Amino acid sequence: xxxxxxxxxxxxxxxxxxxxxxxxxxxxxxxxxxxxxxxxxxxxxxxxxxxxxxxxxxxxxxxxxxxxxxxxxxxxxxxxxxxxxxxxxxxxxxxxxxxxxxxxxx
Amino acid sequence: xxxxxxxxxxxxxxxxxxxxxxxxxxxxxxxxxxxxxxxxxxxxxxxxxxxxxxxxxxxxxxxxxxxxxxxxxxxxxxxxxxxxxxxxxxxxxxxxxxxxxxxxxxxxxxxxxxxxxxxxxxxx
Numbered sequence: 001x002x003x004x005x006x007x008x009x010x011x012x013x014x015x016x017x018x019x020x021x022x023x024x025x026x027x028x029x030x031x032x033x034x035x036x037x038x039x040x041x042x043x044x045x046x047x048x049x050x051x052x053x054x055x056x057x058x059x060x061x062x063x064x065x066x067x068x069x070x071x072x073x074x075x076x077x078x079x080x081x082x083x084x085x086x087x088x089x090x091x092x093x094x095x096x097x098x099x100x101x102x103x104x105x106x
Numbered sequence: 107x108x109x110x111x112x113x114x115x116x117x118x119x120x121x122x123x124x125x126x127x128x129x130x131x132x133x134x135x136x137x138x139x140x141x142x143x144x145x146x147x148x149x150x151x152x153x154x155x156x157x158x159x160x161x162x163x164x165x166x167x168x169x170x171x172x173x174x175x176x177x178x179x180x181x182x183x184x185x186x187x188x189x190x191x192x193x194x195x196x197x198x199x200x201x202x203x204x205x206x207x208x209x210x211x212x213x214x215x216x217x218x219x220x221x222x223x224x225x226x227x228x229x230x
Contacts, residue, residue: 001169032213032214034215034217043202043204043220044153044202044216044217045220045224046216048216049215049216049218052215055216055218065213087153088152089216089217091206091213091214091215093211093212093213094164095155095157095167095169095170096162096214097156098152098153098154099152101153
């Protein structure tokens with residue numbers, strides 16, 4: 001299985017800050033890397049697919065980059081609704097695997 | 107806009123089988139453009155992919171669960187289903203059905219549509 005390692009596991013930030021979350025795959029996954037936001041009691045929501053493509057309807061303050069094994073999710077100008085848990089996910093090969101999550105806290 | 111909705115018992119006894127159905131509306135399981143997946147999340151923990159089915163009935167499972175899992179599809183009802191056998195307390199989780207794009211026999215896209223999730227508790 002491809003292991004996905006996110007860092008940090010938790011992150012404290014303030015409204016207006018810009019933050020970056022990283023995700024590393026245990027082997028190359030090209031750009032088959034996706035990012036999700038999950039709020040308590042809700043299903044995850046796709047933010048970025050194919051490493052850097054913004055999902056329809058997602059604000060442009062979310063951006064993704066990377067290829068191979070190293071990827072980043074950047075969130076610009078944090079707003080209260082952005083405080084949530086973020087997951088990376090590889091869709092390069094089954095079994096699909098997720099990072100352990102990054103909890104973004106105020 | 108496609109919508110997915112999980113249904114099934116919220117309580118299952120240990121050693122029995124967990125059975126869930128995902129009903130899809132606003133889109134067809136026969137389209138061929140998507141895989142249909144089951145994903146679970148224990149309380150306070152991360153996401154675990156269980157497996158997927160394609161419109162042809164072709165399946166892929168997580169090896170960690172493969173011996174206990176069956177995912178099937180009924181395109182006439184626009185539903186797909188999960189059966190997980192011999193459950194234990196470790197199978198207690200919120201179970202989600204989700205869709206992702208078919209890009210090839212191996213690679214696929216992000217999970218772009220999800221059901222709301224259903225909590226399944228394994229307890230006697």
